[in-house]
Amino acid sequence: MTNLGHILVLAGGLSPEREVSLRSGHRLCDALRENGVDALTVDADSALIPAIIADPPDAVFPAIHGASGEDGAVREVLDLLDVPFVGATAGSCRFAFDKPTAKTVARAAGLTTPEAVTLPKETFHDLGATAVLDRIVARLGLPLFVKPSRGGSALGAGPVRSAEELPAAMVGCFAYGDTALIERLITGTEVAVGVIDLGDGPQALPAVEIVPDEGAYDYTARYTAGRTEFYTPARISAAAAKSAADSAVTAHTVLGLRDLSRTDLIVDNAGTAFFLEVNVAPGMTETSTLPMALEAAGLSFGKVCHDLLVLAVERGN
Amino acid sequence: MGSGHGITSQGDAVRTDPQQPHGSRIDPYVDVYAARARGMIASEIRALFAVAARPEIVSFAGGSPYVSALPLDVIGGMAGQLIADHGSVALQYCPAHGDPGLREKICEVMALEGVNAHPDDVVVTVGSQQALDLITRIFADPGDVLLAEAPSYVGALGAFAAYQAEVLHVPMDDNGLIPEALDSAITELAAAGRRAKFLYTVPNFHNPAGVTLAAERRHRILDICNAAGLLIVEDNPYGLLGFDREPLRPLRADNPDGVVYLGSFSKTFASGVRVGWAVAPPAVRDKLVLAAESAVLCQSSLAQLLVREYLCTQPWREQVKIFRDLYQHRRDTMLGSLEALMPAGCHWTRPGGGFYVWLRLPTGLDAKAMLPRAVSSRVAYVPGTGFYADGQGAQHMRLSYCFPEPDRIREGVRRLARVVEAEIELRETFGSGGTHGNLGVETPGPEVA
Numbered sequence: 001m002t003n004l005g006h007i008l009v010l011a012g013g014l015s016p017e018r019e020v021s022l023r024s025g026h027r028l029c030d031a032l033r034e035n036g037v038d039a040l041t042v043d044a045d046s047a048l049i050p051a052i053i054a055d056p057p058d059a060v061f062p063a064i065h066g067a068s069g070e071d072g073a074v075r076e077v078l079d080l081l082d083v084p085f086v087g088a089t090a091g092s093c094r095f096a097f098d099k100p101t102a103k104t105v106a107r108a109a110g111l112t113t114p115e116a117v118t119l120p121k122e123t124f125h126d127l128g129a130t131a132v133l134d135r136i137v138a139r140l141g142l143p144l145f146v147k148p149s150r151g152g153s154a155l156g157a158g159p160v161r162s163a164e165e166l167p168a169a170m171v172g173c174f175a176y177g178d179t180a181l182i183e184r185l186i187t188g189t190e191v192a193v194g195v196i197d198l199g200d201g202p203q204a205l206p207a208v209e210i211v212p213d214e215g216a217y218d219y220t221a222r223y224t225a226g227r228t229e230f231y232t233p234a235r236i237s238a239a240a241a242k243s244a245a246d247s248a249v250t251a252h253t254v255l256g257l258r259d260l261s262r263t264d265l266i267v268d269n270a271g272t273a274f275f276l277e278v279n280v281a282p283g284m285t286e287t288s289t290l291p292m293a294l295e296a297a298g299l300s301f302g303k304v305c306h307d308l309l310v311l312a313v314e315r316g317n
Numbered sequence: 318m319g320s321g322h323g324i325t326s327q328g329d330a331v332r333t334d335p336q337q338p339h340g341s342r343i344d345p346y347v348d349v350y351a352a353r354a355r356g357m358i359a360s361e362i363r364a365l366f367a368v369a370a371r372p373e374i375v376s377f378a379g380g381s382p383y384v385s386a387l388p389l390d391v392i393g394g395m396a397g398q399l400i401a402d403h404g405s406v407a408l409q410y411c412p413a414h415g416d417p418g419l420r421e422k423i424c425e426v427m428a429l430e431g432v433n434a435h436p437d438d439v440v441v442t443v444g445s446q447q448a449l450d451l452i453t454r455i456f457a458d459p460g461d462v463l464l465a466e467a468p469s470y471v472g473a474l475g476a477f478a479a480y481q482a483e484v485l486h487v488p489m490d491d492n493g494l495i496p497e498a499l500d501s502a503i504t505e506l507a508a509a510g511r512r513a514k515f516l517y518t519v520p521n522f523h524n525p526a527g528v529t530l531a532a533e534r535r536h537r538i539l540d541i542c543n544a545a546g547l548l549i550v551e552d553n554p555y556g557l558l559g560f561d562r563e564p565l566r567p568l569r570a571d572n573p574d575g576v577v578y579l580g581s582f583s584k585t586f587a588s589g590v591r592v593g594w595a596v597a598p599p600a601v602r603d604k605l606v607l608a609a610e611s612a613v614l615c616q617s618s619l620a621q622l623l624v625r626e627y628l629c630t631q632p633w634r635e636q637v638k639i640f641r642d643l644y645q646h647r648r649d650t651m652l653g654s655l656e657a658l659m660p661a662g663c664h665w666t667r668p669g670g671g672f673y674v675w676l677r678l679p680t681g682l683d684a685k686a687m688l689p690r691a692v693s694s695r696v697a698y699v700p701g702t703g704f705y706a707d708g709q710g711a712q713h714m715r716l717s718y719c720f721p722e723p724d725r726i727r728e729g730v731r732r733l734a735r736v737v738e739a740e741i742e743l744r745e746t747f748g749s750g751g752t753h754g755n756l757g758v759e760t761p762g763p764e765v766a
Contacts, residue, residue: 014374016689045373125746155361156689164672167747173745175689211340223359226347229340260526 004037004309005058010074012043016176017153019109020223024105024284025063027291031302032061044074052081059312060085061305062281063241066151070281071097084209086308088280092256099149099181099277109254111247114266115140116183118149121174129167136182137163143185148177149208152279154218159185160161174202177245183276187267191234193248194282195261196299198307201248202252203291204245207265211233225287230298232289240271248305260310262290325374330757353481362700365688369697374731377716378697379715380524380672381562384587385753386643387636391450392627400619413610415441420626423580426610426628430556431570432578434596441616443580445593446743449476449517451578451608452550452595453706456514457482464502464516466494468675468704468713470524470552477706483636484706485513491666494518496537505546515548515577520568522555522671525704525715529669538683541570546600553595554581557637559670560645583622584672585637592747600644622667644672644719647726651718654730660738665716675701677712679741684714687740 007016009032011025012018025041032039040107042133043047044064060083068074078085088096095101100118107113117136124132138142146169147157156176160169166270173180209231212221234241240243248263253276255261262282266274282290336558370377400407414420420436427434442448449472457463460746465473467486477484485506488498499516506513517539520530530538542549551568553677569578581593595605627633651674655665662679676698677685683701701713718726 014368014695016361016364016368016692018371019364022367045371082376121743121746125742129746129748141760153364155364171747172686175686176693199683209340219360219361219364226344227358229342231340292341 004306004313006055007032007037007039007309008052008057009039009041010044010048010060010062010064010069011041012045013064013066013068013074014153015064015068015228017065017069017151018077018095019065019239020153020283020285021069022224024065024281024288027286028061028063028284028305031290032309033164035306036303038065039307041127044068049077049081052083056081059082059083059309059316061309061312062087063068063284065153065281065283070152070279071150073169084312086305086312087259088255088261090258092258093280094263096255096257096278096280097150099147102251102278103181103275104119106247106251108277109250109273110273111250113203114145114183114186116181118179120179120183121170122178124170126134129170133163133170140182140184144169145183145185146173147181147183149179149181150175151176151316152285153222154216155165158218159216171182186266186274188266188274189236190233190306190311191236191244191265191267191273192293193244193254193263193264193265193289194293195248195257196294196304196308197252197259199311202249203228204248204259206233206292207236207241207244208232208289209236209297210289222283222285223285228287230289230292232292234267236267237271238271243267243271243273247275248278251275259311260290326634327670332355344656350524350638351644353479356478356665359763362685362703365697366653368692374692374695374697375721375725376640376697377726377729377733378699378717379719379720380406381715382496382584382588382640382672383643384589385721386639387587388631390709391631395626395630396623403622407619410617411615412662413615414606414616415439415616416504416621416625419592419621419628420594422625422628424727426557426585427578427580427596430553430564431566432492432596433572434578437494438596438599438602439596440602440609441597441612441621442593442609444588444591445552445617446472447609447612448579448593448595448605449473449550450479451605451612451734452515453477453480453482454608454612455601456548456642462506462511462513464499464513465527465548466518466523466707467472468525468710469517469706471520471699472702473552474704474706478518480516486705486707486709487516489523489528491528491532492539493520493523493528494534496534496541499538499594499689500541503547505540510544513547515550516542517550517552518568519552521565522558522668524671524674525699526675526703527666527668527671527673528675529546529559535568536571539568539575541571541749543575550579551576552579554579554584554673557585558641558672559642560641560648562670568740569596577601577675584642586624586627586633590624591617592620592624598682606702609704647718647721647723648674650723650726651716651730658730658734659692660734660741662704662741663737669704672717674716674718678712678714678737679714680712682737682740683711683712683745687736690739691733694732694736699707 009025009029011021012194029041047257061066072090076090085143102217144160190210191207195202209227246253264276404422420439457480570577576598665676701710
């Protein structure tokens with residue numbers, strides 16, 4: 001079935017999502033090999049460029065999460081090396097990875113996204129944290145959700161239910177980044193919608209509903225099998241499901257993404273889908289939602305990844 | 318990878334009558350696990366340690382010995398010859414008690430520190446970590462109290478937690494465990510109708526605190542425990558790695574009936590061979606052998622014979638001296654760098670041997686909350702909370718100087734100082750009102766042993 005040659009799966013990196021990325025990369029690599037692809041998992045370190053120059057791959061499948069993987073940096077380097085790769089271009093990644101920017105683009109395209117404030121830590125230092133936080137609470141109300149403007153896996157992210165909790169949440173957030181996104185917290189059904197484009201336009205996969213045992217879909221709930229229940233398709237109305245799917249495809253399109261993405265949304269009690277963020281290197285671990293959505297859609301994870309690589313190779317020709 | 322809101326409502330209006338009412342939990346056995354498996358979860362701390370293991374990071378987190386200082390070519394030749402000459406033994410099962418020849422050599426090693434033991438009293442284990450597991454297995458029922466220093470070795474706390482024992486920490490100062498505090502802890506337990514099953518202590522070059530139990534306190538500790546009928550578990554992996562003076566006499570040397578002594582080749586030879594041992598009173602020893610049998614049938618014959626061969630044929634005492642000199646230089650480098658670079662308000666211990674400096678941050682700082690920023694700045698440590706069973710230690714961190722080379726130690730301390738300075742500024746901005754969220758449990762991995 002395959003006409004692919006040598007393929008590299010990029011996994012690891014130095015972000016706190018390294019371990020998750022390695023799990024994604026190994027799973028992806030195994031699935032590709034099962035589909036007859038000569039795939040190898042490699043890290044993004046000082047050995048990468050010499051290895052690519054010595055033995056150029058037909059294409060690369062980036063599975064690095066977090067900084068360097070999703071902010072476009074590694075993809076920019078792949079461009080410099082004239083190596084085709086699966087997924088969004090470096091330029092699109094830069095927009096998508098920065099959550100406030102992605103929200104602005106999504107809102108301009110008509111999507112609903114929680115009202116938010118984005119501020120660097122210097123602002124709190126220079127203007128006084130108490131005064132700034134007071135204004136944020138006055139503007140957005142409570143509860144809030146605080147997260148680093150760049151990054152993922154819920155690292156440094158968490159809900160804030162009272163004004164007294166906010167300073168500690170800011171400190172937790174700034175441990176993972178220098179700019180915070182403070183959003184009005186939307187209560188509802190959390191869903192993840194994968195988008196795949198196999199050459200005939202971006203298509204939304206069935207929404208996966210996420211129900212963590214202990215309320216918060218934090219790092220532990222994400223990567224400890226058994227800590228979260230997933231419903232595919234999500235237990236939402238047909239209208240809400242269509243709204244979520246349309247939102248994901250719109251986000252994918254207006255952000256200029258390519259091949260695959262995953263959009264995280266909250267569907268509130270009125271059925272409105274709120275765009276939270278989009279991911280250009282979705283998790284592919286055994287607890288990740290994109291492989292679940294592919295399976296629910298009757299698609300083979302390995303076959304889809306193979307076909308995306310074929311598209312990447314064709315782009316490179 | 319996303320950060321969602323992660324907050325799900327219950328019974329909201331848009332939910333339909335589901336065609337698929339049952340979701341997937343990925344793990345079909347989620348409702349079957351024992352209660353003791355509840356803490357076995359993915360955690361942010363473990364994710365950060367995974368990054369810290371990369372060479373780009375200066376890691377003060379691991380307690381890994383600098384095995385590159387071994388004559389690896391000689392050991393390689395020795396290992397090959399061992400299999401060629403004794404493969405039928407080295408690749409076969411062996412007694413759960415351990416190889417008799419190795420047990421004899423272990424007694425020679427212990428004699429250097431003043432422990433006089435018979436090879437029959439020695440049980441070989443998979444590192445001293447397995448000895449900790451076996452000791453806890455045979456003594457502690459769920460809910461039993463164990464005494465341990467404050468702070469205490471993270472691997473011991475992990476073993477105690479696995480058997481659902483309750484740990485009561487006893488304070489230390491610069492001279493190690495405080496006898497009066499131990500006495501008080503025993504008295505308070507008795508007043509509550511409880512009795513600790515044993516005292517776990519690392520008297521020499523403590524992990525993580527770096528301090529050594531003063532000679533004059535050792536008899537007092539023995540007397541207190543003797544009077545209370547309290548068994549002592551003396552863990553001594555670093556005893557031969559003192560820089561400034563001869564080893565102090567182990568507790569076991571003065572009360573063989575009241576002390577189970579744990580030793581290890583992980584720090585004086587190679588951690589990868591996973592060979593440690595326990596020396597115990599005969600009745601305890603018999604139970605340890607049976608417990609070891611049920612756990613692993615027997616230890617690795619190959620590893621045991623490799624260590625035996627190393628001790629029989631190589632100048633291992635000289636090698637220990639090489640390690641001592643190397644670690645002393647690294648300790649001096651770390652202490653000098655800390656002195657030169659760390660901001661005011663930081664305090665640290667000055668170990669006379671072993672691998673670790675225990676650093677206290679300025680008031681209001683939280684080492685665990687600061688770890689992500691440190692790893693992003695390419696330096697790592699172990700947050701102090703990992704060395705307590707009761708949530709203490711937020712203001713502390715353990716710094717290991719054993720593995721990074723001196724230039725890397727200097728660079729790592731430079732990075733750490735900048736991280737601490739930034740954290741001080743952040744806390745000044747937002748106050749020090751605790752830490753938001755939970756970075757997860759700190760069950761020990763080999764990277765923090």
